[in-house]
Amino acid sequence: MTTMHSPALEVAVRPRRRMPKATLLIGLVLLLVLIVAAIFPQYLARYSPTDFDYEAILQGPNAKHIFGTDNFGRDILSRIIYGTRVDMQIAIFTTLFPFIFGTLLGALTGYLGKWSDAVVGRIADLVVVFPFLVLVIAIVAVLGPGLNNMYIAVSAVGWVSYWRLTRGEVLTQKKAEYAQAGRVLGYSPSRILLRHLLPNAVSPAIVYLMTDMSLGILLGASLGYLGLGAQPPTPEWGVMVADGKNFMATAWWISTFPGLALTLAGVTFSLIGDGLADALRPRA
Amino acid sequence: MTAPHLSVRDLNVRIPTPGGVLHAVRGVNFDLMPGEVLGLVGESGSGKSVTLRSLIRLHRPPIQMTGTVEYGGQNLLAASDAKLRSVRGGQISMIFQEPMSALNPVLTVGEQIGENLREHKGLRGRAAQERAAELLDLTGIPSPRARLSDYPHQFSGGMRQRAMIAIALASEPQLLLADEPTTALDVTIQDQILRLLLRLREELHMSVILVTHDLGVVAQTCDRVAVMYGGRLVETAGVNDLFHAPKHAYTLGLLQSLPGAGEHRRPLQPIPGGPPDLRSLPPGCPFAPRCAYVTEACRTGEPPLLEVAPGRFSACIHYDELPALKSTLEEVGV
Amino acid sequence: MTVPLSKSTPPLMEIHSLTKTFPVAQSLLSRWRGQPRRAVQALTDVELTVRRGETLGIVGESGCGKSTLARTLVRLYDADRGSVRYGDLDVLSLRGPALRQYNRRVQMIFQDPYSSLNPRMTVEAVLREALSVHHMRPAAEQPARVRELLQLVGLPPEAAGRLPHEFSGGQRQRIGIARALALEPECLIADELVSALDVSVQAQVVNLLLELQERLDLTVLFVAHDLRLVRHISHRVAVMYLGRVVEVSDTEAIFTAPRHPYTQALLAAAPTLDPSRRTAAPAITGELPSPLNVPSGCAFRTRCPHAFERCATERPALLKLEDGPEVACHLYDPVSTAQATG
Numbered sequence: 001m002t003t004m005h006s007p008a009l010e011v012a013v014r015p016r017r018r019m020p021k022a023t024l025l026i027g028l029v030l031l032l033v034l035i036v037a038a039i040f041p042q043y044l045a046r047y048s049p050t051d052f053d054y055e056a057i058l059q060g061p062n063a064k065h066i067f068g069t070d071n072f073g074r075d076i077l078s079r080i081i082y083g084t085r086v087d088m089q090i091a092i093f094t095t096l097f098p099f100i101f102g103t104l105l106g107a108l109t110g111y112l113g114k115w116s117d118a119v120v121g122r123i124a125d126l127v128v129v130f131p132f133l134v135l136v137i138a139i140v141a142v143l144g145p146g147l148n149n150m151y152i153a154v155s156a157v158g159w160v161s162y163w164r165l166t167r168g169e170v171l172t173q174k175k176a177e178y179a180q181a182g183r184v185l186g187y188s189p190s191r192i193l194l195r196h197l198l199p200n201a202v203s204p205a206i207v208y209l210m211t212d213m214s215l216g217i218l219l220g221a222s223l224g225y226l227g228l229g230a231q232p233p234t235p236e237w238g239v240m241v242a243d244g245k246n247f248m249a250t251a252w253w254i255s256t257f258p259g260l261a262l263t264l265a266g267v268t269f270s271l272i273g274d275g276l277a278d279a280l281r282p283r284a
Numbered sequence: 285m286t287a288p289h290l291s292v293r294d295l296n297v298r299i300p301t302p303g304g305v306l307h308a309v310r311g312v313n314f315d316l317m318p319g320e321v322l323g324l325v326g327e328s329g330s331g332k333s334v335t336l337r338s339l340i341r342l343h344r345p346p347i348q349m350t351g352t353v354e355y356g357g358q359n360l361l362a363a364s365d366a367k368l369r370s371v372r373g374g375q376i377s378m379i380f381q382e383p384m385s386a387l388n389p390v391l392t393v394g395e396q397i398g399e400n401l402r403e404h405k406g407l408r409g410r411a412a413q414e415r416a417a418e419l420l421d422l423t424g425i426p427s428p429r430a431r432l433s434d435y436p437h438q439f440s441g442g443m444r445q446r447a448m449i450a451i452a453l454a455s456e457p458q459l460l461l462a463d464e465p466t467t468a469l470d471v472t473i474q475d476q477i478l479r480l481l482l483r484l485r486e487e488l489h490m491s492v493i494l495v496t497h498d499l500g501v502v503a504q505t506c507d508r509v510a511v512m513y514g515g516r517l518v519e520t521a522g523v524n525d526l527f528h529a530p531k532h533a534y535t536l537g538l539l540q541s542l543p544g545a546g547e548h549r550r551p552l553q554p555i556p557g558g559p560p561d562l563r564s565l566p567p568g569c570p571f572a573p574r575c576a577y578v579t580e581a582c583r584t585g586e587p588p589l590l591e592v593a594p595g596r597f598s599a600c601i602h603y604d605e606l607p608a609l610k611s612t613l614e615e616v617g618v
Numbered sequence: 619m620t621v622p623l624s625k626s627t628p629p630l631m632e633i634h635s636l637t638k639t640f641p642v643a644q645s646l647l648s649r650w651r652g653q654p655r656r657a658v659q660a661l662t663d664v665e666l667t668v669r670r671g672e673t674l675g676i677v678g679e680s681g682c683g684k685s686t687l688a689r690t691l692v693r694l695y696d697a698d699r700g701s702v703r704y705g706d707l708d709v710l711s712l713r714g715p716a717l718r719q720y721n722r723r724v725q726m727i728f729q730d731p732y733s734s735l736n737p738r739m740t741v742e743a744v745l746r747e748a749l750s751v752h753h754m755r756p757a758a759e760q761p762a763r764v765r766e767l768l769q770l771v772g773l774p775p776e777a778a779g780r781l782p783h784e785f786s787g788g789q790r791q792r793i794g795i796a797r798a799l800a801l802e803p804e805c806l807i808a809d810e811l812v813s814a815l816d817v818s819v820q821a822q823v824v825n826l827l828l829e830l831q832e833r834l835d836l837t838v839l840f841v842a843h844d845l846r847l848v849r850h851i852s853h854r855v856a857v858m859y860l861g862r863v864v865e866v867s868d869t870e871a872i873f874t875a876p877r878h879p880y881t882q883a884l885l886a887a888a889p890t891l892d893p894s895r896r897t898a899a900p901a902i903t904g905e906l907p908s909p910l911n912v913p914s915g916c917a918f919r920t921r922c923p924h925a926f927e928r929c930a931t932e933r934p935a936l937l938k939l940e941d942g943p944e945v946a947c948h949l950y951d952p953v954s955t956a957q958a959t960g
Contacts, residue, residue, distance in 0.1 A: 177734035181794070184692045184726045185748055185801065186718035195747075199738050327816040440905050470679035471843065475887035476900045497817065500846075500889030504896060523893040541821040542891065543850030548869070549673075551828060552850070554821030558786045574818075 024275020030268040037084040045078035049235040058251045068253035070243060076253060080261050083235040087217050087265060090147070090229075090236075094216035095209055097155040102162025103198075103205045109163070110170030110201075111193045117167070124160045132157060136219070137228060145228045147220075154219065158212070162205050169201035176200075203280040210273030214266035221262055237262050288315035289491050290339070290459060295351035297334050297343065304563045308334045310515040312351075313589065316459070321485060321492040323506030323523070325499065329559050331515040332495045336461055339493070340372045355459075374404045377452035381464040383444035387436040393420070393447045394432030397454050404455035419450040422487075424480055442473035446480070453484065460485075460492045466501060478505050499542065503527055511535050514560045514570030517589055520597045529608040531598040533578075534571045536606050569599070577602040630805060630837050631668040631691070631709075631724075636661055636700035638683075638690055642910065658909045660686040662861040662917075664700070665936050665944075668805070673831065673838040675852030675869070677845060677884070681909045682858040684841045688809045691839070692726045693717060722752050725798035729810040731790035735782040741768070741793055742778040748800040767796040772826060788819040792826065799830070805837040813844060824851060845888045849873050857881045860909060860917040863936060867943035877945040880918045916948065924949055 037044060047053075047065075053073035061068045067076035109117040127135070139153035173179060174197055182192040221238025223229030230236035232243070237258040244254030297309035309331045316322050326332040338349045341361060353360040356375070360368060372378075380386040388396060397416040401407040407415055413432065420428035423446040436444055445465060452460060462481065466474035482505060485492055494505060502509055502523065509526045511519040511534065519532035530536040537555040546552060557574040560566070566573055568583040575582065581601055589599040600606075639657040649655075661683045668674050676684045689695045691702060693709070702709035704720065712720050728734035735744065745764045749755050755763045765775045771792040782790055791811060798806060811827065812820040828851060831838055842848050848855060849869055856866045857878065865878040876882045886901035904921040907913055913920050919929040928948050936946040 177728040177730050178736045180689075180694055181726070181728055181734055181797070183694060184721055185751065185797070186721040187747075187751055191751070196736050196739075200736065327818060440908075442905055470906065471845075471889075472679060472883060472887040472902050473905070475889070476903070478889075479898065479900045482898075498889070499817070500891055503891050503893045504889040506893075527891060527893055538818055539891070541818050542846065543821070543824065543844075544846045544891065546850070548849075549828060549851055549853075551825045552821035554825060555818035556822075558788065558819060559816060 021275050021278055023271045024279060027268055027271030027273075027275055030264065031272060034084055034088060034265060034268060037081050038088045039085075041078075041082045041085060045075070045081040047075035047078040049074065049079045049082035050233045058247070060251070061253055067257040068251065070240075070251070070254045071247065076240075076257050079235040079240060080237065080258055083237045083240065083258065083261070086147075086230055086234060086236045087220065087238075087262075090150075090220035091213040091216045091265070091269070093147075093151045094154040094158065094219060095212045097151070098158030099162050099205060099209050099212075101155070102159035102164075103166045103202060105159065106163040106166030106168075106205075107170050107193060107198050107201060110167035111174060111189070111197060120163065124163060127157055127160050133219070133222065137223070137226070140223065140228045145231065147230055150220065150223055150229050154216070161208060161212070165204045165208055166201055169204055170197050173197050173201050203277070206280060207273050207277040210269045210276060214269040217262060217265050217269075286318060289318045289320070289355070290316040291352075291354040292335075292339070293352045293354070295335065295338060295353065296349070297331070297338050298348040299334075300346045301563075306562050307565075308515055308562060309338065312512075312517050314510055314517060314520060316491050316493060317508075318458075319485065319489060319491055320508060321482070321494060321506045323502040323509040324493060324495045324512060325497065325502055325509060326512035327497060327559055329562065330512040331562075332497075332512045333463055335512070336378075336463055336493060336495045339461060340376055340378065341368055342378075370404075373400065374455045375457055376459045376461060377455060377457040378461040378463065379445075379448050379452050379465050381467050383441070383448040383468075384436065386448055387444060387451075389436055392433050392435055393439070393450075396447075397432075397451050400451055400454035416450075416454070419453055420447070422453065422484070423447070423450045424476070425450070441469055442476065445469060445473075445477055449477075449480070449484070453488065456488065458490060460490050462492060462494045464496055465494070467496070467498070474501070481505065499527075499538065511538075514565060515562055516570060516586075516599065517597075518571070518599045520589075522595060525593075525596060527609070530606060531592055531596055531603040532571075532600040533575045533602060533606060534600075536609070537574070537576065539609055569601070577605060627669040627671060629667045630670040630704065632701075632703040633664055633666040633668075633691075634701045634703075636664040636666075636687070636690065636702065637698045638686055638695060639698055656910055659861045659912050660909065661690065661697070662912070664858075664861075664863050666856055666863055666866065668837060668839060669854075671835060671837055672853040673840055673851050675848035675855040676839060676841045676858060677843060677848050677855060678858035679843065679884075679906060681860065681906060683861040684858050685809055686861075687858070688726065688807045688839065688841045692721060692724055692807060694726075718752070722801045723803050724805045724807065725801055725803040726807045726809065727791070727794050727798050727811055729814060731787040731794070731814055734794050735790060735797075737782055740779055740781055741773075741796075744793065744797055745778075745800050748797055752801055754800060754802065763800075767800055770799060770830065771796045772822075786819070787815050788823055791815065791823050795823075795826065795830070799834070802834075803836070805839070806831075807839040807841070809841045810843070811840070812847070813842065820847070827851070845873075845885065857884065860907065860912050862917055862946065864918065864946045865943060866936070867945075871943055877939070877943055877950060878918075878947050879922045879924055879949070883921070916946075 056065065056069045056073040058071055059065055059069045065075050065077065067080065069075055105120060109120045135157050136153045139156060140149050143149035143152060179192060179196060182196055220229050221241065224236050224238030225242040230239050232239060240258035241255045244251065247254050292312060292314050295309055295312040299306040299308050312335055324332045324336060337343055339353050339360065341349065343349055349361055351361065355371065358367065360371065394413060394416050397419055398412045401412045401415055416432055417428045420431060425431055425443060425446050436447065439447055466477050469477060478501060481492060484490065496502060506523050509521060509523055510517055511532065513534050519530065519535050521531065526535065527539065530539060540553045541555055543552055555574050560570050568585060569587055572578045572582040587599045587601050589597045592598045592603050638661040639659055642656045642658060644655050664687060676687065678684050686695065690697050697710055704724065707720060709720060742764050745767055746760045749760050749763060764778055768775060768777055773789065773792055785793065808827065812823050815823060824847065827838065830836060840848060840852060852869045854866065855869050855872045856863050857880065858864065859880045865872065865881045872881060873885065876885055883902035902921055907920055915931050916929040916934050919925040922929065934946045934948045934951065936944050937951060938944045939950060
């Protein structure tokens, strides 16, 4: 018998890593700044965020207080720095639970389909017929103001987006031939779902997570502004904006600088989201 | 000898990509004679579709096209937009691989033919509908009058391709550009569509440029063949000559790699390796790395397309060393 | 060198009356009106025997059910009725571990080199997963086996650490083959294995399949629409039309003396490579009927030049002719021959 040998092929040499895009890099640098501020505010801030200083009430930006002081003489910059921790915490806790819960549920119902999908779909419909903010405010109003209740309220509402994104992606992925190959190879449903489908279906949810974090901060700020979120004297950017609203005409800096901080955090997460959307896409 | 219907000289198409400029078409020259069916064949990435699209300047910036496409005494690559619009879809029509995406799903087939009739023939109303029904009939669609009011989704795959041909023919073009028109179709339907094209060519005195990767389609339909590889034209010949005695090592390799060229269940003769990366072409002949006849000369300079026999052009240094194929091609068929 | 196959080669797989329909989504309105639920007739009473060690080509146009057949045989789809026997296994009733064991023996290779591999798993991870799940090798021996498998399909050992996107289409099909071979199957079902590849690359993969079949004693079901290719590699060929097997025969017999009018038309429609053998008339007229609305009696009668009365009323069964081929056509049934001529 003659043995035939197919010629060994050269594997094409292609660049193995794509350079991360500039957007992602800038986003990550900004995030690093935010994280450092959240962990080590005591080294960055020159003043206490909560101690009153009646010598320095309502000072405009100057050499001692770069961003000025508020009506209790507290240094705005120091409060913004200390506020980073609270707002980062809000960003994470308003999104992490909805992300985990919504993504897993989406993967499961997308894969199983049939009645599980129908039931969860109707529940999701129920949640989304209410305006997001109104529903959150209603839940917080029932549970009582405060950050923990805010997280519960947002989680009860926010999972729907993640569920929908992941479910749709799993529906697409499970038709791909690699998923069918997994079945013919005798792999268990849980292996196919968790090891094959989920890693390929989770990217849109991760990208959305980043956008959602900036929305989460804004939501925390809105609720703080309404008095339903973080309670004074906690240095939280939304609360600070609210505090300054009576002084807009005379002391613009009280509201403006925390507002800018909010914007900066939002931009940070958006940039990372954009960059991740590109970086997570598997190459064909 | 009559003057060519269309003359392409030194056509180059460059496509900027994140990984560098992709020189997709590199110095292509060919003539199309009146009434001729010219096959443009090649594998994926050979530049055949890109070439076809540049003939009527379908590429937009940042894609760059240079060279000349002479048609009716005009260089289409330099013509004004208005002039180009009247030629496109008028004297030159195009049909595509996927009729479903080329047809507008929210307009009836009758409306889409009528649109072309109004634009290029000035026909309206009843006259346009009459002519549209004639065109559907011409392309072999049964009960054409009734089907004018159907939407594309109500047609089967083969009927959609016929409808697209009817739209293309509405302006009574002198040249039809067909980009893989039967690739998405089943073999019995492909057979019908190809014969339809040949019949229409006779009846309407059109020339046709047919882009395909399927050598069988070429053998069945074309008068002359241009083979593309790595963005270049590597061989042009009359269809009989090409299939019986190819004059380029790539064409030969392609024909020899087809099943049917050898004994039942014996190994086929593949061309080793894969198509070249147009972003990093080797110096010399683009086929050299895969070629069985390669010599040092092939690697030093890119061989130009030269006339090697009357009416036959090849860009292969070793064209006269290649064996003829006639006896080895076994056929499927009854 | 080809494996000699005699008529007495024992059957590996026996398929009887295999039927599969796909219900079409129905609007609430039409359900309320009591309109019957429509269904795509993907497979209708398919009869087929696969012999050990052979390559059985399955050809037909889109909607003929050849892919559905392949997927039903590996249990990706559940059949409506019929039976599939594999040795002494009743394939359609297998569940759990028994089904896994069957799938280990009967593997499938998929068509699309771009979607048949998980884009996030390296070649090594893909192959080791298959080895672990079926306990083919202890973890310590897996890396060596991975290299062996790669060598078997003609890929260098460095391929192991790469991700699918770093390979060309032909190379990806080799990875798909290696993944199937990791389970040391007896039977490979290849669904349009090379149809997504460039012509010059197709031959490389076809050669690999021929070589592996011989080395590993594989039985191959080769589902394809490329008649020239099927002729080259198959011992026998089954022709399908609208969910039915219309003719099964030895390859040479199918291609040199096709019996069923559809087989004849299909072969005549396939473009020849000889430009001097052109004909002006199409091989066959008419469109493929919708699989939602299969003609009564013989499914091919609407396009058949020989159709007569009986074709519309009675579905022809697949009959074995004296000289070997099996054909589902009334023309070859003695009863109707008497009718038609008398």
